[in-house]
Amino acid sequence: MLNVHNLTGGYQHPIVKDVSFEVKPGQILGILGPNGSGKSTLLKMVSGLLSSSQGTVEIDGKPIQDYRPKELARKMAVLPQLPPQSFGMTVKEAVSLGRYPHQQGLFSSWKTADEEAVMEAMQITQVVPYALQEITTLSGGEQQRVFVAQALAQQAELLLLDEPTNHLDIAHQKQLLDTLKTHVQMHQTAVVIVFHDINLASLYCDHLLLLEKGRVSAYGEPHQVVDKATLEDVYATRLDVAPHPVEPKPQMTLLPEDSEAAGSIVRAADIQVLDDVVLLHTERPMRVVSSAVLNPGFGWYRTLVNRQVEPTYNVNDVASEVKEFAVSRGWIPTETVMQLTAVATRGAVIREYEAPFGSVVILVTAGVGNALDVSRAHEVQTLPAIGTINTWILVNGHMSDEAFIEAMMTATEAKTKALAEEQVLDCRTQTLATGTPTDSLVVAATQSGEALPYGGPITELGKLIGKGVVDCTRQAIRHYRDAQREE
Numbered sequence: 001m002l003n004v005h006n007l008t009g010g011y012q013h014p015i016v017k018d019v020s021f022e023v024k025p026g027q028i029l030g031i032l033g034p035n036g037s038g039k040s041t042l043l044k045m046v047s048g049l050l051s052s053s054q055g056t057v058e059i060d061g062k063p064i065q066d067y068r069p070k071e072l073a074r075k076m077a078v079l080p081q082l083p084p085q086s087f088g089m090t091v092k093e094a095v096s097l098g099r100y101p102h103q104q105g106l107f108s109s110w111k112t113a114d115e116e117a118v119m120e121a122m123q124i125t126q127v128v129p130y131a132l133q134e135i136t137t138l139s140g141g142e143q144q145r146v147f148v149a150q151a152l153a154q155q156a157e158l159l160l161l162d163e164p165t166n167h168l169d170i171a172h173q174k175q176l177l178d179t180l181k182t183h184v185q186m187h188q189t190a191v192v193i194v195f196h197d198i199n200l201a202s203l204y205c206d207h208l209l210l211l212e213k214g215r216v217s218a219y220g221e222p223h224q225v226v227d228k229a230t231l232e233d234v235y236a237t238r239l240d241v242a243p244h245p246v247e248p249k250p251q252m253t254l255l256p257e258d259s260e261a262a263g264s265i266v267r268a269a270d271i272q273v274l275d276d277v278v279l280l281h282t283e284r285p286m287r288v289v290s291s292a293v294l295n296p297g298f299g300w301y302r303t304l305v306n307r308q309v310e311p312t313y314n315v316n317d318v319a320s321e322v323k324e325f326a327v328s329r330g331w332i333p334t335e336t337v338m339q340l341t342a343v344a345t346r347g348a349v350i351r352e353y354e355a356p357f358g359s360v361v362i363l364v365t366a367g368v369g370n371a372l373d374v375s376r377a378h379e380v381q382t383l384p385a386i387g388t389i390n391t392w393i394l395v396n397g398h399m400s401d402e403a404f405i406e407a408m409m410t411a412t413e414a415k416t417k418a419l420a421e422e423q424v425l426d427c428r429t430q431t432l433a434t435g436t437p438t439d440s441l442v443v444a445a446t447q448s449g450e451a452l453p454y455g456g457p458i459t460e461l462g463k464l465i466g467k468g469v470v471d472c473t474r475q476a477i478r479h480y481r482d483a484q485r486e487e
């Protein structure tokens, strides 16, 4: 639909240099780049507002300079970075201006189709309530939506939008881009949008073009452009790129310069063993990955809790119950990771292991009344007893994502080894148990000190986890068995 080849041009000096891209019907291209990199200049050249010194801009295979002005306006709608002031005009009148390319004489041939296009555009941008209000009485964000509506009302096959989400709050940014995306797919419109927000662009665009000093630095699908090294280079700032939690689109996060600040060291003595909880509070949040009931997955937390509940604990909404419990104890739920166990917290085994990189603290509470051979779990319909092995691995070091995941694998292998050493059997099959059906693991790191890229048994960290988890789990199983014998 839109083909741009080797476009060069600008003002007294060339600003845009040798830029090529294409946009097919139904696709959105996002243009990104630092301030002054030439995004708006490129959009002006594509729209024909600025002429180029070299290269071509073609719409449907025809150079834009070969289109008559009104014919071009029917093909292409433009939202400039600074829309013209519209003093004395109502919202509906301003949006109706978008129908100008479809009129024979000025407003003399207003048809049902024009009215419908204006109404649809006002609905998409949610400006219907202001239809009869004067534009200048609206807020900046509301005015911006009116100008987007004007461009949409034009019902052109190509939409060029310069920062359409400027001034909009997050809900209106999302609403505008969601509806724009649907509109674009329904009408097979080709769209070029200048963005400052890299994450919004990554979420909503099919392709991205990153400009650096007027030249193309990267061009492709979002995962090809939203790349740590590329963005750090072009924007000259520290940042990181991670996957969006729901969509397969990369998202960028800025890294403040003091993010490497030293954290305090976690010691075994910092863990409090109380009657119903094992508890650790840290001054600085730790990076945690866990299968806990409160705040599982990756996150940053200052309170770790292994909470003892009655063996009959059975609530419908565990997520709400554990949050309420946290609040009742004065812990902030968004800063707390909580595991549950029916095993006595007083039986917790806590040990500290020193290593050249720092140290690791390991905590285990174990109940094996419900021990299970995972290879025979498919044969079991009901769980005859409550029993859980909860493990904490607290690392004084700076772990990578890979190290966290390898640490979880190492800890799981070590737990299974401990059960074998203690000859724990699956009471249903009488085969060696590998765990219980509800085991839970927390790996937490201070993220200060030495970098720990890996956590497998070949590393110092993995070796400590292997030894520590076997030792602590065996001891915790013995505590559990002793307590059972006493009962």
Ligand SMILES: Nc1ncnc2c1ncn2[C@@H]1O[C@H](COP(=O)(O)OP(=O)(O)OP(=O)(O)O)[C@@H](O)[C@H]1O
Pocket: 011, 012, 015, 033, 034, 035, 036, 037, 038, 039, 040, 041, 042
């Ligand atoms: N009318 C003009 N006359 C001369 N130079 C201009 C004019 N408009 C822009 N420029 C220059 O062109 C360069 C690129 O500007 P442009 O507005 O295209 O950048 P941009 O990437 O859109 O920036 P921003 O992110 O700040 O909106 C800048 O150095 C700017 O000073």
